[in-house]
Amino acid sequence: MNDEIIHILKQNSLSVTGSRQKILEVFLATDGALAHTDIEKRAGESFDRVTVYRTLQTFAEKGIIHLIPTTDNSIKYALCKNDCAPGHHHDDHVHFICGECEKTICLDNVTVPEVKLPEGFIPNHTEMVVKGVCGECR
Amino acid sequence: MNDEIIHILKQNSLSVTGSRQKILEVFLATDGALAHTDIEKRAGESFDRVTVYRTLQTFAEKGIIHLIPTTDNSIKYALCKNDCAPGHHHDDHVHFICGECEKTICLDNVTVPEVKLPEGFIPNHTEMVVKGVCGECR
DNA sequence: ACTAAATTTGCAACATTGATGCAACAATCT
């Protein structure tokens, strides 16, 4: 587990530091997506807010995590599972937000469908978020 | 134009006030979506921040405007065109964010496709945001 | 293993965004 974390960091040419290890650990121990606040809480009180911000930013740039859009001004972050390389993400899966438990879940097996756009529009990346009730909340 | 604004407000059983008229006017004069900040700027310096917040909140509850999810912690708002009734939105269209001009555009004619979810998941509402380059930016 | 260079962290200070209680005010209804 610890080896895996260090491996991920080195693979992305990041120096192996305490905070990065801890934050990655938190992600690996969670199935759903995490908001900035969740990470601060779960990582213990040990890290500065700024460090968490910068670490998340770095991870996102390297493609270790991806962002999930919401309509409530709270970005969520989730691990990229399928070996995202920097710049070559394929986090093309659908996200699900449960209205009951408020969890955000990556539906890794559900691919975002393509849509026909009007003349002139050139798509680059598509996000799809489904809201509803998850299996556990019924 | 002014009649239209008053009509929209009355139709949603909202009292007709200066700030609401002005903010609706701003929306009607824009084709794309607006962030809170845009509205404050375009409405002139005349209104309190709090009023803008509350007005947007009210409009969203009534279904006059809808929210557009983003990954950059900035909610955008756009007019609901197809006669959304309170609780009966059909803002089921795709949104487009241009990476060049940074505009957010409602593709009113592009409907969000349905996707098959894993067992147990019950969908309620789906958001779809496409990023890329719009027609005018090429 | 030790040192120098390069990164990373934490702190302080600040900017922005959003929420709430309350008094003053304006709009609606009769």
Add this chain to the structure above:
DNA sequence: AGATTGTTGCATCAATGTTGCAAATTTAGT
């Protein structure tokens, strides 16, 4: 017009996010 209800603005506060800089840690070179 007058009473009632709803709306606005102000002051205040909390949460969230950003930046510059010095200290500490990591990495790489020898």
